[in-house]
Amino acid sequence: MSIFERCRRRPRLRGGSPGHATVLTALGLAVAGCATGEANEPEQTLQTLTAGRQTIVSSVEATGTVEPIRVIEVKSQAGGEVLQLPVELGDNVEQGTLLVRIDPRDVNNAFSQAQADLDVAEAQADVAGRQLERVEALHESDIVTSEELENAILSAANARAALVRATTNKELAEDKLDDVTLRAPITGTIVERTVEQGQVVTGTRDLTGGTVLMRMADLTEVQVRMLVDETDIGRLQPGLPADITVEAYPSRTFRGSVLKIEPQAVVEQNVTMFAVLTRISNEEDLLRPGMNADVEVVIGRQEDVLAVANSGIKSQQEAAQIVRALEIDADVNALLRDFQSQGRPEGAAEDGAAEGEEEAMIGGVPMSEFQSMSQEERMRVFQNMSDEERRRMMQQFRNQGGGGPGGGRGGPARRPDEPRPAFVFRYDANGLLDVKPVMIGLSDFDHTQIVRGLEEGEEIVAVPTSLIAQQEFLDRIRSRSGLPGIGGG
Numbered sequence: 001m002s003i004f005e006r007c008r009r010r011p012r013l014r015g016g017s018p019g020h021a022t023v024l025t026a027l028g029l030a031v032a033g034c035a036t037g038e039a040n041e042p043e044q045t046l047q048t049l050t051a052g053r054q055t056i057v058s059s060v061e062a063t064g065t066v067e068p069i070r071v072i073e074v075k076s077q078a079g080g081e082v083l084q085l086p087v088e089l090g091d092n093v094e095q096g097t098l099l100v101r102i103d104p105r106d107v108n109n110a111f112s113q114a115q116a117d118l119d120v121a122e123a124q125a126d127v128a129g130r131q132l133e134r135v136e137a138l139h140e141s142d143i144v145t146s147e148e149l150e151n152a153i154l155s156a157a158n159a160r161a162a163l164v165r166a167t168t169n170k171e172l173a174e175d176k177l178d179d180v181t182l183r184a185p186i187t188g189t190i191v192e193r194t195v196e197q198g199q200v201v202t203g204t205r206d207l208t209g210g211t212v213l214m215r216m217a218d219l220t221e222v223q224v225r226m227l228v229d230e231t232d233i234g235r236l237q238p239g240l241p242a243d244i245t246v247e248a249y250p251s252r253t254f255r256g257s258v259l260k261i262e263p264q265a266v267v268e269q270n271v272t273m274f275a276v277l278t279r280i281s282n283e284e285d286l287l288r289p290g291m292n293a294d295v296e297v298v299i300g301r302q303e304d305v306l307a308v309a310n311s312g313i314k315s316q317q318e319a320a321q322i323v324r325a326l327e328i329d330a331d332v333n334a335l336l337r338d339f340q341s342q343g344r345p346e347g348a349a350e351d352g353a354a355e356g357e358e359e360a361m362i363g364g365v366p367m368s369e370f371q372s373m374s375q376e377e378r379m380r381v382f383q384n385m386s387d388e389e390r391r392r393m394m395q396q397f398r399n400q401g402g403g404g405p406g407g408g409r410g411g412p413a414r415r416p417d418e419p420r421p422a423f424v425f426r427y428d429a430n431g432l433l434d435v436k437p438v439m440i441g442l443s444d445f446d447h448t449q450i451v452r453g454l455e456e457g458e459e460i461v462a463v464p465t466s467l468i469a470q471q472e473f474l475d476r477i478r479s480r481s482g483l484p485g486i487g488g489g
């Protein structure tokens with residue numbers, strides 16, 4: 001008896017029938033006989049699971065760092081000695097509070113000089129204007145020449161330009177008077193201070209905006225920046241609740257919510273991840289920037305629902321591979337189509353069509369039937385279609401949020417608890433393995449919700465995917481032509 005044939009059969013039980021196991025507990029041993037070959041006895045059986053009630057919490061966990069949402073730099077555009085520095089690192093200050101006062105002598109002297117220059121410019125402009133009026137009058141009487149008139153016009157223009165420059169310089173000097181007194185731009189906490197009292201700072205008005213004296217942040221609300229693997233990003237969305245714990249308060253859980261998912265990926269050690277920001281209220285001022293945080297984002301929660309262990313759930317592709325490897329007499333695609341049609345309420349419309357409307361067709365195949373086909377079957381249908389039929393098909397999938405004949409991405413994200421088809425294996429009345437479609441919902445690390453297809457207490461068999469590894473390898477070799485001794489060509 002081959003390895004695959006032995007794994008299809010329920011072993012003969014010795015010593016009477018076994019009692020019921022607890023919910024989701026294995027009734028048999030691991031499949032040593034199915035994984036290692038003929039040496040083991042067939043009494044070693046596949047693991048049997050029982051459907052029972054469970055509370056399922058689906059979540060994404062990651063670690064991150066607490067950081068302020070917004071940091072404000074307090075800069076000085078005035079140079080001089082720091083005379084007053086009334087705030088310390090970590091102080092909470094109100095908006096408008098005095099933070100730094102710089103020696104004002106240089107800016108006061110500059111302001112006085114600018115005021116004096118303005119007075120001179122105003123006098124020169126007044127004198128030049130009156131001189132121009134006299135020269136114009138004398139020119140009308142032919143007492144002065146045209147050249148003398150032109151010189152007077154130029155002198156008056158220069159005087160007006162000097163007045164404008166002096167006015168501007170005076171305004172700039174007046175603005176610098178305010179630069180020596182720096183006040184808090186927001187209500188927040190001093191998170192960094194780069195100067196001390198008595199230190200001399202250099203003033204600047206270039207593109208840097210001045211010398212940074214300190215940084216402030218509003219810590220009444222903070223955020224945790226964490227990196228999440230790309231495989232979990234599709235399950236996250238803004239607004240999902242999050243539980244945050246930090247080492248400083250290990251027995252306390254802080255509540256927050258997902259703020260956003262940054263669009264640019266981060267690659268670390270060949271792993272692609274995305275930064276996810278979680279916002280948390282910090283009214284008690286317990287969370288500080290730089291703290292390490294563990295974040296659990298709750299995707300969904302289902303209380304007291306029918307569930308089985310994840311090892312008993314197989315995708316359509318996995319089920320088809322196992323059926324083919326164990327030579328089970330079943331058509332996975334046909335079973336799924338029948339199962340989906342049985343679960344549709346009487347009189348309800350087919351998937352992809354409104355009630356009372358005819359279901360859309362793809363290459364002569366109903367949309368619902370096409371969606372339950374395997375990848376190979378879909379591609380065969382697709383290859384036999386005309387260009388016009390392909391164009392209409394792609395439009396239909398776009399309208400329904402699908403991804404094309406290969407079942408690709410591009411549509412709206414699926415809800416974690418949205419029912420979707422899967423398969424389980426069980427022993428039939430003759431003790432042979434059989435495949436059965438089910439509808440599953442929310443999953444966590446251990447269990448998967450059964451929406452339809454199983455009853456409480458019903459037993460299924462956890463067929464390990466590794467069981468078909470040998471058969472897959474043989475199939476791939478046989479599919480290659482021209483290899484002597486293999487039987488493929």
